[in-house]
Amino acid sequence: MSDMLARGVAFRLIAELPPEAKFLLEDFRLAVNNAIRAGLQARVTSRNALSKLAYKDFRKEHPNMYSQHLVSAFEVAGSVLKNCRRRLRKSGASRVPYVRRLMVKAENQAYKLDREHGVVDLPIRAGCHVKLELLVSDYHRRYLDDPSLTLGSLTLLPDRVIVAFRKEAPRPYLPESALSLDTNERSLDGVFLKSDEAKAVKAEFPDVAIIQRRHHDRRKGLQKKKAHDRQTSRRLCRREGQREHHRIEYRLHQVANAVLSLAESRKSAIVLEDLKGFKPRWNKELNRRLSLWPRRKLHQIIEYKAQWRGIPVVKVDPRYSSRTCPICGRTQDSRMGTEFECGCGWHLDRHINASLNLLQTAVSKGLEMAGGLRFNPGAFQHDVMMILYEPAMAARSEPNGTSCIGAVTS
Numbered sequence: 001m002s003d004m005l006a007r008g009v010a011f012r013l014i015a016e017l018p019p020e021a022k023f024l025l026e027d028f029r030l031a032v033n034n035a036i037r038a039g040l041q042a043r044v045t046s047r048n049a050l051s052k053l054a055y056k057d058f059r060k061e062h063p064n065m066y067s068q069h070l071v072s073a074f075e076v077a078g079s080v081l082k083n084c085r086r087r088l089r090k091s092g093a094s095r096v097p098y099v100r101r102l103m104v105k106a107e108n109q110a111y112k113l114d115r116e117h118g119v120v121d122l123p124i125r126a127g128c129h130v131k132l133e134l135l136v137s138d139y140h141r142r143y144l145d146d147p148s149l150t151l152g153s154l155t156l157l158p159d160r161v162i163v164a165f166r167k168e169a170p171r172p173y174l175p176e177s178a179l180s181l182d183t184n185e186r187s188l189d190g191v192f193l194k195s196d197e198a199k200a201v202k203a204e205f206p207d208v209a210i211i212q213r214r215h216h217d218r219r220k221g222l223q224k225k226k227a228h229d230r231q232t233s234r235r236l237c238r239r240e241g242q243r244e245h246h247r248i249e250y251r252l253h254q255v256a257n258a259v260l261s262l263a264e265s266r267k268s269a270i271v272l273e274d275l276k277g278f279k280p281r282w283n284k285e286l287n288r289r290l291s292l293w294p295r296r297k298l299h300q301i302i303e304y305k306a307q308w309r310g311i312p313v314v315k316v317d318p319r320y321s322s323r324t325c326p327i328c329g330r331t332q333d334s335r336m337g338t339e340f341e342c343g344c345g346w347h348l349d350r351h352i353n354a355s356l357n358l359l360q361t362a363v364s365k366g367l368e369m370a371g372g373l374r375f376n377p378g379a380f381q382h383d384v385m386m387i388l389y390e391p392a393m394a395a396r397s398e399p400n401g402t403s404c405i406g407a408v409t410s
């Protein structure tokens with residue numbers, strides 16, 4: 001049995017939201033927040049329990065709302081309550097949750113999408129439907145026109161619609177080569193390996209660390225400046241944080257796309273280190289979580305997109321990977337400089353060397369490859385570097401769902 005995968009694709013609307021849909025947004029939020037209250041009082045979190053508890057009252061209060069939307073409001077409330085309970089368990093403190101964001105979630109039987117013309121038909125109440133015309137770009141066409149994708153839920157927001165496209169996870173191909181990558185703060189460094197080919201590869205993203213540091217400093221400054229007004233300080237910091245996350249994630253998506261398109265075109269397995277339990281050395285300037293999340297996020301994006309495209313990914317324990325000689329197997333006592341050097345004569349860039357060790361671990365853990373795989377140090381081209389990604393490439397990136405300006409519809 002393979003998993004179902006879902007991917008949310010955002011569409012801008014051609015026209016402003018019709019008033020009926022705006023009212024629905026308000027009503028839905030009200031219903032969600034009421035269900036949260038009811039659930040908190042009765043200590044239940046599941047959709048069914050909430051539904052049993054509150055459906056009748058809700059029908060009275062929202063006599064006109066389409067019943068599927070009401071059920072969906074219970075579902076959203078249930079997930080808010082579950083998150084709240086988790087937070088409570090983790091940190092002990094939790095406020096009564098309240099949903100501020102205007103949104104409507106509709107399951108796939110509660111809306112229709114004309115995939116050819118990009119029009120959503122959303123029922124509001126009996127006898128009242130609204131039609132929402134979506135801005136469709138080439139990026140969106142790839143999803144709309146792919147018959148192997150089925151529709152999942154739809155999320156309506158004041159300025160856009162997010163449609164979940166679903167498919168069964170494809171079976172990963174049998175790899176013919178390997179792309180092994182060591183993940184660092186500013187780059188992915190590694191090797192591309194095929195039976196008779198061995199090259200160093202690099203994907204650089206120095207701006208991620210720069211953005212992080214800059215925002216970190218700015219946040220510190222804000223906290224100091226607004227020390228007398230904690231509410232404002234918190235609000236400003238939150239806004240800073242969101243902007244930072246957006247910019248960094250955008251860049252990480254580009255890096256991941258570059259890695260995946262090489263892997264796909266050469267039928268490679270991607271080898272990454274398992275960052276779980278990984279502890280970077282303490283850094284006074286930045287706190288640990290701050291500097292580690294982009295790397296975890298990058299792995300998450302690569303794994304998720306690889307699964308969607310049927311690209312095999314292997315994650316291995318990175319212990320000793322930066323201190324071991326891949327040729328003779330000796331382990332060095334201390335960390336190296338930028339270059340790894342071994343008594344046997346082997347020497348290589350420290351990060352690339354680490355990626356060779358990751359690959360060896362993956363092979364010893366059962367990574368299979370068409371035709372087998374052996375690293376031949378003699379064939380390794382030290383002076384050839386394949387650049388998968390560098391900041392200069394940002395300008396020629398492909399459009400994504402959030403930037404489809406200039407798109408046309410028929």
Ligand SMILES: [Zn+2]
Binds near residue numbers: 326328330343346
């Ligand atoms: Zn050695």
